[in-house]
Amino acid sequence: MPAALAVDAPVPSAKADPSVLNVVGDGGRTSFFVALENKADLTAARKQRTHAKAATAAYEALKSHAESSQKSLTSFLDKEKAGHKDRWIANAVQVTGDRDLVDEPAARSDVKSIVEAKTFELDDIETSGAGVTRTRTSSSGDAAGTAPEWGITDVKADQDWEQYQDRGEGIVIANIDTGVQHNHPDLVKQYRGNDGDGTFTNDYNFYDATGNRATSSTPCDNNGHGTHTTGTMVGKNGIGVAPNAKWTAAKGCGTSECAEEGLPAAGRWVLAPTDRNGQNPRPDLAPNHRQQLLGQHGRDRPLLPGRLDAWNAAGIFEAFAAGNEGNGVTCSTTDAPGAMASSYGVGAHDSAGRIARFSGFGPSRIDGSAEPNITAPGVNVRSTWPGSPYNTEDGTSMATPHVAGAVVLLWSAAPR
Secondary structure (H helix, E strand, O other): OOOOOOOOOOOOOOOEOHHHHHHHOOOOOEEEEEEEOOOOOOHHHHOOOOHHHHHHHHHHHHHHHHHHHOHHHHHHHHHOOOOEEEEOOOOEEEEEEOHHHHHHHHOOOOEEEEEEOOEEEOOOOEEEEEEEEOOOOOOOOOOOOOOOOHHHHHOOHHHHHHHHOOOOOOOEEEEEEOEOOOOOOOOHHHEOOEOOOOOEOOOOOEEEOOOOOOOOOOOOEOOOHHHHHHHHHHOOOOOOOOOOOEEEEEEOOOOOEEEOOHHHHHHHHHHOOOOOOOOOOOHHHOOOEEEEOOOOOOOOOOOHHHHHHHHHHOOOEEEEEOOOOOOOOOOOOOOOOOOOOOOEEEEEEOOOOOEOOOOOOOOOOOOOOOOOOEEEEOOOEEEEOOOOOEEEEEOHHHHHHHHHHHHHHHHHHOOO
């Protein structure tokens, strides 16, 4: 016969993630998000006829709804002298506390779930073995400058350039990744913060959400991943799909990992860009398109759907890598967010059109949906790299910017 529970023993709440309960159950403290049930009404944002108005309407609706719906919860936390950070894009409150600060919010009818604030590793890049090069050569052996990379011709971007004289003009993309080397020769002209006179305005164009360089005046990339993916989207000299589009970036990841609190900050910045200190938001400067290359190893992150709804209502198309956990045999190896029905997930294929062995495979292990939605060039992809050379990499992270760039070309040819 099972032992009886002590009278005063707290009953674990179904709303609380087991990883949170495991820590606080032994008397520990941890950082977690309290996600609320109610969602903002984004109908008005979806009806706007311009991108700037849609983004502004979405921001105002989300911000106003979060302030009103979180008031009761934050009043309780203030009474308990518990520090908290209020998150408007997914209507959640970040708290650091013990078992009591988990149990009491979990008992509230306005609380949907409680999840741990975790740190995620960047998707492993399947290194191609070609390595870093200082120059890029064409198929004929000439110096870099004209011949498109194989991925560019595979998605037929070069045909679009010639037939429609369309290279992404008028469209702004944002990359949530490890940052970008803004002055790489193939990227500097397309940086929205380039003033054209040798100076740069980084406010509203680059934001470091990792907390390490939040007041930095210079965009950085201490990994290479973000510079590589940005190059495939907008790089000059045959590197990028949409070489005349503008780019912005939110650095949501450090050298090899991404903090859960940094990613929502980057997501908020994309919808309502701020100055370098995270102040004075300007949703009218939101990009048209964003991509995020983080795979979260199949975990169903309760805060992600709220962010996706917000970006979609604002007219921001998002693309996500399907992850590199595939083995060519096993199904359901896609990673979130690219494994979620509400996102656009991207797998990888090689120059012969074969699905890459490492590419995450469907159906989704999160919700059973048919993910990924598409594959794109993700094997032996050469692009920009910090220090101003080029690097060749494999991965669904390399495939995703090809799709992002293709969408930019479509939107440039038929602007909203």
